Amino acid sequence: ETGVTQSPTHLIKTRGQQVTLRCSSQSGHNTVSWYQQALGQGPQFIFQYYREEENGRGNFPPRFSGLQFPNYSSELNVNALELDDSALYLCASSLFGRLTDTQYFGPGTRLTVL
Amino acid sequence: ELKVEQNPLFLSMQEGKNYTIYCNYSTTSDRLYWYRQDPGKSLESLFVLLSNGAVKQEGRLMASLDTKARLSTLHITAAVHDLSATYFCAVTAQETSGSRLTFGEGTQLTVNP
Numbered sequence: 001e002t003g004v005t006q007s008p009t010h011l012i013k014t015r016g017q018q019v020t021l022r023c024s025s026q027s028g029h030n031t032v033s034w035y036q037q038a039l040g041q042g043p044q045f046i047f048q049y050y051r052e053e054e055n056g057r058g059n060f061p062p063r064f065s066g067l068q069f070p071n072y073s074s075e076l077n078v079n080a081l082e083l084d085d086s087a088l089y090l091c092a093s094s095l096f097g098r099l100t101d102t103q104y105f106g107p108g109t110r111l112t113v114l
Numbered sequence: 115e116l117k118v119e120q121n122p123l124f125l126s127m128q129e130g131k132n133y134t135i136y137c138n139y140s141t142t143s144d145r146l147y148w149y150r151q152d153p154g155k156s157l158e159s160l161f162v163l164l165s166n167g168a169v170k171q172e173g174r175l176m177a178s179l180d181t182k183a184r185l186s187t188l189h190i191t192a193a194v195h196d197l198s199a200t201y202f203c204a205v206t207a208q209e210t211s212g213s214r215l216t217f218g219e220g221t222q223l224t225v226n227p
Contacts, residue, residue, distance in 0.1 A: 033213070042118075042202055042217030043157070056214050090156060094213060101206075101213045102147065105157040 004093050004106035012112045013081050021076040021109045023091030031055070031096040032074040033103060034066060037088040049074055050096050078111075086113045116141050116207045120218035128226055130192050135221045137186040137203035146186050147204045147215065148177050157202065193225045 005024045013019050025032050031050045035043035045058035049068035063079040072093070078085055088110050092103035117140040127133050137146070145164055149157040161170045163179035163186060170177050174197065176189045186203055200222045204215040 031213070033215070035215075042204075042219050043215070045214045045216065048214060058214070092157075092215075096213070101145070102159050102162050103213065103215060104159060105149075107156045 004091060004104055006089075006091050006106040006109050008109060009107070010110045010112075012114065014114050015081055015083060017081050017113075018077065018079045019081060019111060021078075021089050021091075021111070023074045023076070023093075023106055025072045025074070025091075025093030026104050029093035029095050029104075030072050031094045032068055032072065033092045033094070034074070034076045035090040035092065036060075037090055037108075039087070043090055046076070055096075081113045083113050086111060116143070116205065116216045118203060118205055118216050118218040120201075120203060120221050122221060123219055124222050124224075126224045126226065127190075127193050129194055132192065133190050135188040135190070135201055135203075135223075137188070137218055139184050139186075139203075139205045139216075141184075141207060143181075143184075143205040143207055145206045145213075146179055148186075148188055149202045149204065151200045151202065151220070153200075160201075190223070193223075195225050195227060198223055198225045 007022045033048040034046040037043040046060050047057040048055045052068045065077045067075045088108045090108045091106045094103045119138045148160040161177040166181040168179045174191045179186045200220045202220045204217045
């Protein structure tokens with residue numbers, strides 16, 4: 001069974017640039033959720049994708065957008081980067097509709113905005 | 115808005131001692147999760163609790179859920195250094211679609227020899 005993978009591991013960008021982060025879900029899972037974790041804080045929900053459509057969104061501006069592909073992998077895009085976007089971005093996959101619906105997290109992408 | 119509070123936020127304890135981490139949440143939830151995070155690493159799933167009175171144990175960790183009090187506890191028995199990590203509780207709100215997790219701030223546990 002393949003776990004959740006993310007790329008890249010680390011990324012450095014400057015303010016105003018755009019970034020794309022990638023996630024491959026765990027084998028057998030059909031749902032991908034994205035979270036932002038600032039240093040010393042708990043993860044904050046950005047959005048979730050199921051059947052290639054957004055299925056819930058947290059309090060993040062529209063410059064945070066995403067995609068899910070037919071193979072259930074996903075991308076997170078952030079436009080017009082701001083300093084406060086510096087964080088660990090975590091992708092989690094799960095099987096929608098299953099009672100426990102445990103989300104399994106990938107290793108994360110550390111984004112630094114200068 | 116669903117809020118999750120953990121206490122303590124920082125916990126330093128000696129090996130062999132017992133302690134409890136508390137997790138309170140503000141609205142009705144149908145699932146509660148506990149995760150562990152090592153420094154610079156991702157989140158590892160520990161427990162999922164589904165119903166009132168649920169208790170789960172794995173090694174030196176035991177989690178319980180009281181849905182009426184909106185409270186979960188993570189009890190550590192005879193702590194060892196390997197348990198040093200940050201522990202998060204997270205809940206899903208019944209009124210939201212999908213499985214959006216709302217996390218607490220985390221409890222940073224340090225076990226000293």
